[in-house]
Amino acid sequence: MDSTTIIIVGIVGLAIGFAIAKIMEKGKASKTIDSAKKEAASIIKEAELQGESTKKDKIYQAKEKFLELKAEHEKVIISKDKKINEAEKRTRDKESQISNELAKSKKLNDQLEVKLKEVDHKSEFLEKKQSELEKLHKSQVQQLEVISGLSAEDAKSQLMESLKENAKSDAMAFIQSTVEEAKLTAQQEAKKIVINTIQRIGTEEAVENCVSVFNLESDDVKGRIIGREGRNIRALEAATGVEIIVDDTPEAIILSCFDSVRREVARLSLHKLVTDGRIHPARIEEIVKKTEKQIEEEIVEIGKRTVIDLGIHGLHPELIKAVGRMKYRSSYGQNLLQHSREVAKLCGVMAAELGLNPKLAKRAGLLHDIGKVPNTEAEVETPHAILGMQWAEKYGEKPDVCNAIGAHHDEIEMKTLIAPIVQVCDAISGARPGARRQVLDSYIQRLKDLEDIAFGFGGVQKAYAIQAGRELRVIVESEKVSDEKAAELSFEISQKIQTDMTYPGQVKVTVIRETRSVNVAK
Structure with a gap:
């Protein structure tokens, strides 16, 4: 065969093979379709069965829910019926009670009417008796006028005049004797009260000064306090504002400052530095700051102890702080806190002697000089009595206490009995020998x-x-x-x-x- 024939035979063979393949694919597809139809039918059947069972379950659940709701509804109805029956019972009880009350009220009304009739009858009888008495009185007055030859008005005026003269003379004699007795006893009683008050309070004389002595274990510590080229002592003076005098006094350093708070800060700082052993400028500044904070806390504690010792309650925290600051203030060389405590005790004793409130008097006596511890420089221009009164008013003190504080130097008018007591006790504390x-x-x-x-x-x-x-x-x-x-x-x-x-x-x-x-x- 030639090449052309071979090609034709090959093409024919390919066509036949393709046709056979198509026929085989169609057979497989028809089988797949049949199996799919069967599966779909079984799935539909199973779905119908599951739907029926689900429907039955839902119907059963709905019936159960209905029965539950019905039972709950019946319970609610029963409870409401019970409440209604109870309310009806209470109503019947109230009605019976009201009926009893009405019966009692009717009985009382009947008794009242009987009593009113009796009162009317008695009042008529009394009116008759009164008219008879008036007639009898008039007849007696007429007989007296005929006998005395004076009318009733003339006799009354003469009697009144004689009574007035007697009463006036008796009153004048009583007033004169009372005044003379008061003159004889008033001064004596006043002296007695003041002397008794002073004798019951005993305090020391003023010992305030402007220097403090810091004792050392040995003189070797002085060199460490001075430091190289004096840098430690300069840092300490700059931080505290206290002049530190290191001289030949054995085992002692003198701290000189007019402000006792600064002096105390310097003393405590030196004590901590010497105890610790580390003395240099940075450490000095740190210790001084801590000591200043410690002094502030100590001021509050001193104020609290003072008011507790004197039995004073309910004092504002700012006033307690001002009382604590008094420990580091002096007035004419007299420690201000000691003076205020003394005045408070004197006021309490004197108020008790005079029958006044000793606690209120103590409160006014303790606070009378708080104006001497101002927080700002601007407040110094105001007299301390007025400034103290303003602080007391600001922090809720009673008007009696505020007036006593403001009036103890006669800057305002005294309006209470406590004010002169505070003034007198302030004078007793400050004017005694050695006080200031x-x-x-x-x-x-x-x-x-x-x-x-x-x-x-x-x-x-x-x-x-x-x-x-x-x-x-x-x-x-x-x-x-x-x-x-x-x-x-x-x-x-x-x-x-x-x-x-x-x-x-x-x-x-x-x-x-x-x-x-x-x-x-x-």
Whole structure:
């Protein structure tokens, strides 16, 4: 065969093979369709069966739910019927009770009508008797007028005049005897009350001063306190504002400052530093800050103990703090807290002697000088009695106490009996021999005025009057005051002191400007 024949035979063979394959595929497809139809029919049948069972379950559940709701509804109906029956029973009881009350009320009304009739009958009888008495009285008066030859009005006026004269003479005699007796006994009784009060209160004399002595275990500690080139002692003086005098006194250092709070801070700080052994400028500043916080807490504790000791309750926390601050204040050399406690006790005793409220008098006596511990410099211009009264009013004290505080130096009018008691007891406490030293108070005031002048200039951070007022040390803020301005500030403060104050000798003004750079290594 040639090539053409071979190609034709090949094409025919391919066509036959393709036809056979098509026929085989159709057979397989018809089988697949039949099996799918069978599966679909079985699935439909199973679905119908499951639907029937689900329908029956739902119907059964619905019937059960209906029966439950029906049972609950029957229970509610039964409870409501029970409540209705109970309400009906209460109503019947009330009706029977009301009926009984009405019957009682009707019975009482009948009895009242009977009593009213009896009263009417008696009143008619009394009116008849009264008319008969009046007729009899008139006839007797007429007979008396005929016998005496005077009318009734004339006789009444004569009797009144005689009674008036007798009463007036008796009253004048009684008043005169009472006044004479009061003059004889009033002064004697007043002296007796004051003397008894003073005798029942005994206190020491004033011992306030401006220096404290810090005792050391050995003189070797003095060198550590001074530090290299005196840096430790300078840091301590700058932080506390207290002049520290290290001299030849064995095992002692003298702390000098007019402000007892600063002096106490310096003393406690020195004690902690010496006990700890680490004494350097950074440690000094840390200890001083902690000690100042400790002193503030101690002030509150002192105030609480004072009011508890005196039996005073319900005092405002700010007033308690002011009472605690009194421990570190003095008036004419007399410790202010000791003076106020003494006045409170005197007021309580005197009020009890006079039959007044001793607790209220104690309260007024304790608070009478709180105006001497101001929080701000502006308040110093106000008299301490008025300032104390304003504080007492601000913190809810009673008007009697406020008036007694404000009037104890006669700055306002006394409106209560407690006010003169506070004034008298203040005089008793302050005027007794040895109670006060006026020179010390004027000296302390001069030192305070020196510091106030420094604070009047801008940029001043701290100001301390040291060396008994012969030096004013001023610490300024380096950001606000330059070196040239510091020199000017020193001159201006010295001129202000020279112009506004009177003082012995000279006052040295030292302005300190310090720059610090602080970084932390982590």
